[in-house]
Amino acid sequence: MTFNSLNDLYKKKTPRSRSSYNESVKIFPGGISHNIRFFRPYPFFVKKAIGKHLIDIDGNKYVDYWMGHWALILGHSPNVVVKKLDSQIRQGTLYGTVNDISIKLGESISNAIPTSELLRFCTTGSEATMYAIRLARAVTKKRIICKTIGGWHGFNTDLMQSVNYPFEVDEGVGMTGREGDFVESIPFNDLERSIKLLDSVKDDLACIILEPVLGGAGCIPAEIDYLKGLEEYCKRNGILFILDEIVTGFRFNFGSISTSYHLDPDLITLGKIVGGGLPIGVVCGKKEIMQVSNPVENKNKERICYIGGGTFSSNPLTMTAGYATLDYIRKNRKTIYNKINKLGDMARNGLTKIFSDFGLKIQVVGMGSIFLTHFLSNDVKEIKSASDVALCDNAALTRYHFSLMAKHGIFFLPHKMGAISVAHNETDIQNLVNATGKILESNILGTKH
Amino acid sequence: MTFNSLNDLYKKKTPRSRSSYNESVKIFPGGISHNIRFFRPYPFFVKKAIGKHLIDIDGNKYVDYWMGHWALILGHSPNVVVKKLDSQIRQGTLYGTVNDISIKLGESISNAIPTSELLRFCTTGSEATMYAIRLARAVTKKRIICKTIGGWHGFNTDLMQSVNYPFEVDEGVGMTGREGDFVESIPFNDLERSIKLLDSVKDDLACIILEPVLGGAGCIPAEIDYLKGLEEYCKRNGILFILDEIVTGFRFNFGSISTSYHLDPDLITLGKIVGGGLPIGVVCGKKEIMQVSNPVENKNKERICYIGGGTFSSNPLTMTAGYATLDYIRKNRKTIYNKINKLGDMARNGLTKIFSDFGLKIQVVGMGSIFLTHFLSNDVKEIKSASDVALCDNAALTRYHFSLMAKHGIFFLPHKMGAISVAHNETDIQNLVNATGKILESNILGTKH
Numbered sequence A, B: 001m002t003f004n005s006l007n008d009l010y011k012k013k014t015p016r017s018r019s020s021y022n023e024s025v026k027i028f029p030g031g032i033s034h035n036i037r038f039f040r041p042y043p044f045f046v047k048k049a050i051g052k053h054l055i056d057i058d059g060n061k062y063v064d065y066w067m068g069h070w071a072l073i074l075g076h077s078p079n080v081v082v083k084k085l086d087s088q089i090r091q092g093t094l095y096g097t098v099n100d101i102s103i104k105l106g107e108s109i110s111n112a113i114p115t116s117e118l119l120r121f122c123t124t125g126s127e128a129t130m131y132a133i134r135l136a137r138a139v140t141k142k143r144i145i146c147k148t149i150g151g152w153h154g155f156n157t158d159l160m161q162s163v164n165y166p167f168e169v170d171e172g173v174g175m176t177g178r179e180g181d182f183v184e185s186i187p188f189n190d191l192e193r194s195i196k197l198l199d200s201v202k203d204d205l206a207c208i209i210l211e212p213v214l215g216g217a218g219c220i221p222a223e224i225d226y227l228k229g230l231e232e233y234c235k236r237n238g239i240l241f242i243l244d245e246i247v248t249g250f251r252f253n254f255g256s257i258s259t260s261y262h263l264d265p266d267l268i269t270l271g272k273i274v275g276g277g278l279p280i281g282v283v284c285g286k287k288e289i290m291q292v293s294n295p296v297e298n299k300n301k302e303r304i305c306y307i308g309g310g311t312f313s314s315n316p317l318t319m320t321a322g323y324a325t326l327d328y329i330r331k332n333r334k335t336i337y338n339k340i341n342k343l344g345d346m347a348r349n350g351l352t353k354i355f356s357d358f359g360l361k362i363q364v365v366g367m368g369s370i371f372l373t374h375f376l377s378n379d380v381k382e383i384k385s386a387s388d389v390a391l392c393d394n395a396a397l398t399r400y401h402f403s404l405m406a407k408h409g410i411f412f413l414p415h416k417m418g419a420i421s422v423a424h425n426e427t428d429i430q431n432l433v434n435a436t437g438k439i440l441e442s443n444i445l446g447t448k449h
Helices: A003-013 A015-024 A079-091 A100-112 A125-140 A191-204 A224-237 A287-293 A316-331 A333-357 A386-390 A394-408 A426-441 B003-013 B015-027 B079-091 B100-112 B125-140 B191-204 B224-237 B287-293 B316-331 B333-357 B386-390 B394-408 B426-441
Strands: A046-050 A053-056 A061-064 A118-122 A144-148 A183-186 A205-210 A240-244 A267-270 A281-285 A362-367 A370-375 B046-050 B053-056 B061-064 B118-122 B144-148 B183-186 B205-210 B240-244 B267-270 B281-285 B362-367 B370-375
Touching: A003 A015, A003 A394, A015 B100, A046 B079, A061 A426, A079 A316, A079 B046, A079 B079, A100 A118, A100 A281, A100 A316, A100 B015, A118 A125, A118 A287, A125 A144, A125 A205, A125 A240, A125 A267, A125 A281, A125 A287, A125 B125, A144 A191, A183 A191, A191 A205, A191 A224, A205 A224, A224 A240, A281 A287, A316 A333, A333 A362, A333 A370, A333 A426, A370 A394, A394 A426, B003 B015, B003 B394, B061 B426, B079 B316, B100 B118, B100 B281, B100 B316, B118 B125, B118 B287, B125 B144, B125 B205, B125 B240, B125 B267, B125 B281, B125 B287, B144 B191, B183 B191, B191 B205, B191 B224, B205 B224, B224 B240, B281 B287, B316 B333, B333 B362, B333 B370, B333 B426, B370 B394, B394 B426
Parallel strands: A144 A183, A144 A205, A205 A240, A240 A267, B144 B183, B144 B205, B205 B240, B240 B267
Antiparallel strands: A046 A053, A053 A061, A118 A281, A267 A281, A362 A370, B046 B053, B053 B061, B118 B281, B267 B281, B362 B370
């Protein structure tokens, strides 16, 4: 089977999606609202999503590893969330003011994460990271933000730097060209070079913000010594250490990765899982830092640091879905994390073996329940950074993900890591490995072996 | 009755809210996630919201004019929305990919708004305005953004300038101090001075963005000649004219205010109403502008302008609620807008009369179904700008709103304009006017008359 014939197969199975896509391009630039959701020849249109499945408008069923941008740790439309939403939608979707459900969700987060002495809700992850760096600047009275190369913290203008390869080029048109003046980018997992760069801007450095696992840039865990080294540098120099855990929060354990790693970040940003499938962003942190945003006890009447909020912040639907999710996970946390972490290992091991059986040089990266297969090239022997990922055979990865989708009903958003939910099971992982074997047998990836 | 005794009355009626607030300050800085939601002595905690009512956890019932930050034009939990959400929550809250409901909502917006030749969904209004100015910079290759003094476009760093009085002071700590380098602020409703300022930065001017009715800054309609003058200036000089209609979109008519005013903006931002009570932001505009964000037809392979998107963009819950809302309004648009616009007139006229009966100098501003009472001072004879509002007797306004809430079960978020929904009726407006009369009789506002 050739890749072209696979393309034809996909088209044959998705005539309604093709027709919807043709409508969609009349409404949205490129037919999408989020660029990463486009793939060739056109994305399938989802009709419903239940448990581990996406079902498209042509009736095709996919085992979903994209899982709502990795947010849906309990799978799509889990009963515990649906039941609570069912009653909440009748009692209001947007109070526009304070409510007890926010306290419950806030408490759940703070009880689980030592760093979260105080927190604020907003509506998206992009907002959360924007607020976190605003806090850092407010508290330190310094201006430079340090991020890692390939680090993705959402679309906010402040952090749209060094996201995509080639990392030194402006992230898209429409910026002033000056946004980078106060952003320093350091190489992920390279402590020595990172510290050299940090030293060069130390006098005006407000914070380091980084993902403990690079998410969008290729599912690459930070080495623990790298994290510890950066944290130590921060503590020594009065710089804020911020973990962006929008992806990793409540993904590996009930709370923050900082607990298992014995880290002590000043601020943590959250999103995805804690919203239970509804829009959320969270910035949480040490009391003395968070309090600079408190308008009530603002004695010197200086302007405070504006963080959190927005029309939809703390809306009762998100609060309800988030609380239902965290409450369920808390009560079943051992079973849940044991299960999905083990399935993650099974996927990484199974995929590594099958690729190696076919003589392909790949590396299945990730940790716990998130994973991604990179096709190594002559230039890359090991994946340690976003730069390594950029030099992989990413065309092969696209073909691999597309093959899984078109022929085997297994959905990864092309190029993006997969997330295992409670709704997945061992058979699903076995099926993924077997499907990978069949794809390799058919030599459809066009890789040498 | 004194204001202190009114405070006591409020406390007596809200013991559970007091206790929740005491919990809340342990979780959130100031006990809130959004600063404007705090008022003294503490805000009541909402338990449910149905139709025109907010019901707090002590069982107090308020006729709500805050209406979810003015988003809920059909009232809280309208049947048409609940019915659709009821089925959607069982079919997925976050597909993470494309879906037909987005097309339906997108089409509804584009059919109603001529400017909306193409659009993108995001999750909040703050994101929408951020993307709009990014587009303007991308298309014009210029850098300066012009906004009006007092104009509120959300919490994004790019537009956090000249929002609060005194307008020339930085909007809160935590900025670099350089954000204002590329923002020029012009006086609202003063065309001559505005154009002078525009002329001074014309060579690097990318766009003008403004609200056709200042929302957060005091419910002040732009004079039509002001809007036309700015638009004409933009067209003449190759500058983008952007209307921020997050508040006004679908508020006065089925679509944009630009249609009734015969304006032709290049871009429009939307939010609030079009989300049907769920989180949304929209940037829509002329095809040739919006297309610079199209990754599919990007022939020269330059980086495109990144706009729209985010994990929660186009999520099926928001799309469902938004479409249900717009579809219902479209089918009943004559009745709906006649009704709520008429109720708005009734409120403005009734309040103007009652205050004048008591010899108070006030001005009830607004248009259509939004309105706000300003207590004029010796320095202000007429409200035309945010600066005028800053010089009003805002302490009196707070006491007025608090009195309505504590004694008469009528809720305005203190200082903020009110929005009338389909769920309100003539009796509600009459009650508001009568309650105002009683408050004035009791002389509780401490104003002279």
